Amino acid sequence: MTELTESAANEAEVNNEAGGGSKLASDYRRFVLKRSILLVVMMLVAVISLLWDVSTGPAELGLFDVLAGLIQPDQLEASTRVIIWDVRLPYALMALVVGACLGLAGAEMQTVLNNPLASPFTLGVGAAATLGASLVIVWDFTWLGLSFTYLLPLSAFVFATAASLLILALSRSLGANVHTVVLFGIALMFGLNAVVGLLQFVADSSALQQIVFWTMGSLARASMEKVTIVSSVFVVCAIWSTVHLWSLTALRSGEDQARSIGINVERVRLVVLLRVSLLTAVALAFVGEIGFIGLVGPHIARMVLGEDHRFFLPGSALAGAILLSLSSIASKALIPGVILPVGIVTALVGIPLFISLIMTRGREYS
Amino acid sequence: MTLSIQHMDVGYRTRRVITDINLPPIEAGSLVAVLGPNAVGKSTLLKSIAGIIKYSGDVTFEGQTLSSMPRHTFIRAMGYLPQTLPQATTLVAYELVFSACRAVRTDLSLAEIEHSIDAVFKRLGIESLALRRLAEMSGGQRQMVGLAQVLVRQPKLLLLDEPTSALDLHWQLNVLETIREEATKTGAIGLVASHDLNLALRFCDQLLILNRDGVLAMGAPVDVLTPENLRLAYGIEGRVEQCSKGYPIVLADRAIAV
Numbered sequence: 001m002t003e004l005t006e007s008a009a010n011e012a013e014v015n016n017e018a019g020g021g022s023k024l025a026s027d028y029r030r031f032v033l034k035r036s037i038l039l040v041v042m043m044l045v046a047v048i049s050l051l052w053d054v055s056t057g058p059a060e061l062g063l064f065d066v067l068a069g070l071i072q073p074d075q076l077e078a079s080t081r082v083i084i085w086d087v088r089l090p091y092a093l094m095a096l097v098v099g100a101c102l103g104l105a106g107a108e109m110q111t112v113l114n115n116p117l118a119s120p121f122t123l124g125v126g127a128a129a130t131l132g133a134s135l136v137i138v139w140d141f142t143w144l145g146l147s148f149t150y151l152l153p154l155s156a157f158v159f160a161t162a163a164s165l166l167i168l169a170l171s172r173s174l175g176a177n178v179h180t181v182v183l184f185g186i187a188l189m190f191g192l193n194a195v196v197g198l199l200q201f202v203a204d205s206s207a208l209q210q211i212v213f214w215t216m217g218s219l220a221r222a223s224m225e226k227v228t229i230v231s232s233v234f235v236v237c238a239i240w241s242t243v244h245l246w247s248l249t250a251l252r253s254g255e256d257q258a259r260s261i262g263i264n265v266e267r268v269r270l271v272v273l274l275r276v277s278l279l280t281a282v283a284l285a286f287v288g289e290i291g292f293i294g295l296v297g298p299h300i301a302r303m304v305l306g307e308d309h310r311f312f313l314p315g316s317a318l319a320g321a322i323l324l325s326l327s328s329i330a331s332k333a334l335i336p337g338v339i340l341p342v343g344i345v346t347a348l349v350g351i352p353l354f355i356s357l358i359m360t361r362g363r364e365y366s
Numbered sequence: 367m368t369l370s371i372q373h374m375d376v377g378y379r380t381r382r383v384i385t386d387i388n389l390p391p392i393e394a395g396s397l398v399a400v401l402g403p404n405a406v407g408k409s410t411l412l413k414s415i416a417g418i419i420k421y422s423g424d425v426t427f428e429g430q431t432l433s434s435m436p437r438h439t440f441i442r443a444m445g446y447l448p449q450t451l452p453q454a455t456t457l458v459a460y461e462l463v464f465s466a467c468r469a470v471r472t473d474l475s476l477a478e479i480e481h482s483i484d485a486v487f488k489r490l491g492i493e494s495l496a497l498r499r500l501a502e503m504s505g506g507q508r509q510m511v512g513l514a515q516v517l518v519r520q521p522k523l524l525l526l527d528e529p530t531s532a533l534d535l536h537w538q539l540n541v542l543e544t545i546r547e548e549a550t551k552t553g554a555i556g557l558v559a560s561h562d563l564n565l566a567l568r569f570c571d572q573l574l575i576l577n578r579d580g581v582l583a584m585g586a587p588v589d590v591l592t593p594e595n596l597r598l599a600y601g602i603e604g605r606v607e608q609c610s611k612g613y614p615i616v617l618a619d620r621a622i623a624v
Contacts, residue, residue: 027497028460028496031497067435246465248466250457250466253457253500254451254452257466260446261469261519
């Protein structure tokens, strides 16, 4: 009898524990669910922005014409089909995927360098990619056996990686102080721009035009083939990043903390920066330099979703995609009949945001 | 489960901090306070055992040399709490602890992790912090979250570097009581670097006192915390007396020239 009561009491205790155990865990699940919903909302916003982007342009096509055209392309007039399928859709999709690449790259970079002002643009990785691209534009490297379409991103990648490694070496030797690294990035950007200027000086007129196009950043030469290349790289990098999700989240509690639980911080940092270089190079290879998306995207994602990287990384990619997509709409709508290079729009919007980030976040972290 | 340290040299590439550390074996379930003045190598010793900086010599745990342990066994055994607090970010406490488990303890199931987090948060009395952002917490609260992160993984070797440095009296006692209980219950070994001699006296089984010449003394608290050792380690004139409840307490009278 006593035994029975005892075992019943034990059972009650176990149940109690389990009940209590599910309390914190279920609170946390609710918390996670809220974030999942926010992520879905961001996806919807991205889709809406895409449709809006496709229906914006000099040719008067309403949203419904565009929707009908996307669903039943064979019912369209030939000219309208060309406008929707060969001009506007690649343009709008390119904005989304390039924005997503830059958003993801910026988020990962900010985490591994523990620096809220880090982004491919602010640290000169974008400028390095420009130099790589310019070299291929000015001199013919097709004797290497690769076509120009692949050679350009490849060269951009090599230079972007070199810049990332330089930043890594610097933050290791000087300590990753928020402002030191950003100042170094700015110096690097000026230096690289000077070299690109030199290349422009020696380039012939058609190469010069291409380089100028690069430095302005424009979606105008988007095609489905290019969209496919950029999306494939994005998908590969996004899947690859899932390997580091937990380590990156743990890294947010601090380098010492991460190291203390047995995470090989140096290795994670190196691998992630390689991925950042790849994303940046491929994203910029076809559209040229587009700044600030990789800086601002992660900040929006952090505000909305926090820093659990299961949400932060996709959220940042989505925020980047939405930002560039909206910029693309603005680039067509600001001056009727004129399509501005989108890089100019992102710079105009990004610079005030960047300055406000330096003033507020930079101070917090230093 | 024994921790044994023989002929251990710790330090950095350019500067040896402590040479030839030889300690009597530390038995399962015991708590050792690592004491000594600033810059004497307390943190360096803990970091070395935790595998964060290189050392030479023989350190064995459960009969296995630490340096030759398979990486995952090593990570599972170690529970190192660095002196730096978790940084103030938008991460919430639960995420920090959860992600640490997910990142390195792939052997634990989700239910096990949830159960362990729940038990530790409850034991430390920080359930109300679980969904708060670290950026909104005080230093002391972040230190508690950092400790929770270590305890949740149920390590067999606790290496705690000044776990109470940012805490008020209530939490200091709470933390030491928890660590004491954990060691006694699970047989884990704890090395706790501290500047608080009275907490060390009260909760630890042994004291390891370091000074500039290396290991000054190691043994039961009342045996090694003598006025002579206080003078040699800290350069103070001090006494160890009994309070009205019978606990030994250290009274520091004055600093003397060293």
